[in-house]
Ligand SMILES: Nc1ncnc2c1ncn2[C@@H]1O[C@H](COP(=O)(O)OP(=O)(O)O)[C@@H](O)[C@H]1O
C-alpha cells in the first residue's frame with residue numbers, strides 16, 4: 383500500500399466520520415413511528431484478557447452476525463471477497479490484518495455505512511439477527527440504531543455533552559426532559575465518563591480531551607440502544623492512558639453488547655478480544671478464539687503477521 387492510497391483512505395474515513403449524522407438521519411419515507419425505548423442495560427464489570435468462559439459458551443448459541451460468501455466492491459475492485467464468518471453475541475471480536483486488507487470495508491458493511499461511498503456493490507449474504515442487511519426492505523435508520531459505530535477519530539457533534547447523547551433518542555421521538563436526563567446519565571455511566579463530566583453537561587463536547595471525546599462518542603452510540611457496536615481503530619488517535627481507559631470500557635461493555643473492533647494493534651486485539659479474525663488482501667485467512675489465533679495459528683500467513691514478519 384503506498385502512502386497516497388493510505389492518505390486517501392484516511393481522508394475517506396474522515397469524510398465518513400464527518401457524516402456520522404447519517405447514522406442518525408431520519409429516513410422520512412420509510413421510518414415507522416419509533417417504538418418507546420426499552421430500559422437501558424446496565425453493564426457489569428468483567429475485566430479479563432482473551433476469551434471469557436461466557437464467550438466460549440456463546441459459540442453454542444446463535445451468532446448475531448452471519449457473513450456467508452460476502453463480497454464488497456468499489457467499482458470493479460473488491461474491498462473484501464468471500465467472507466464467511468459468524469460473530470457471536472456479548473463478546474468482542476477483533477479484526478486484524480495489514481493496511482488495505484479490507485478490515486474497515488467489512489466493518490462498514492455490517493451497518494451499511496459503505497452506502498455513503500458512490501459506485502459500490504455488495505454480494506453474498508451479511509445478516510444481523512437473521513436479517514440480510516442488503517435486502518431492499520431493510521430500514522437503514524433502524525439498522526444503524528441496532529448497529530452503532532465509533533470511528534478512528536473522535537467526532538462529537540459541535541453541541542453540548544448532553545445534546546450529543548440526547549441526539550439519537552430525540553430522533554427516536556423521546557422528548558420528555560426527565561427521560562432524556564436518565565438516558566444521558568446512564569449512557570455516560572456506561573461509557574465510564576459520568577464522574578468526569580456530570581457537573582458540566584452543558585459544556586461543548588469539543589472542549590473535552592481526545593480520550594473523553596472518544597468515550598463520549600461511545601456514550602452517544604449507546605444512547606440508541608444498539609445490540610452491536612462497531613469500532614474502527616477507536617484508539618489510534620489516543621494517547622496510552624486514554625487508550626487504556628477505552629480498552630477497559632470495551633471489556634466492560636462486552637457483557638451487554640456485541641463488539642466488533644478493527645485494530646492494527648495486535649497487543650490491543652490480544653488484550654480486549656475473545657475472538658480474532660485475520661484478514662489479508664481482502665480475504666479472511668483465519669478466525670478463532672483470540673488465544674488460539676495468537677498462540678497457535680493454523681495458517682502460515684497469520685503466524686507471519688502476528689510474529690511481525692509482515693504487515
Ligand atoms: N472509497 C474507496 N474507493 C476505492 N477503493 C477503496 C475505498 N475504500 C477502500 N478501498 C480499497 O479497498 C481495500 C480495502 O480497504 P480498507 O477496507 O480501507 O482496508 P483496511 O481498513 O484493512 O486498511 C483497499 O484496497 C482499498 O484501497
Ligand SMILES: [Mg+2]
Nearest residue numbers: 485486487644
Ligand atoms: Mg481501515
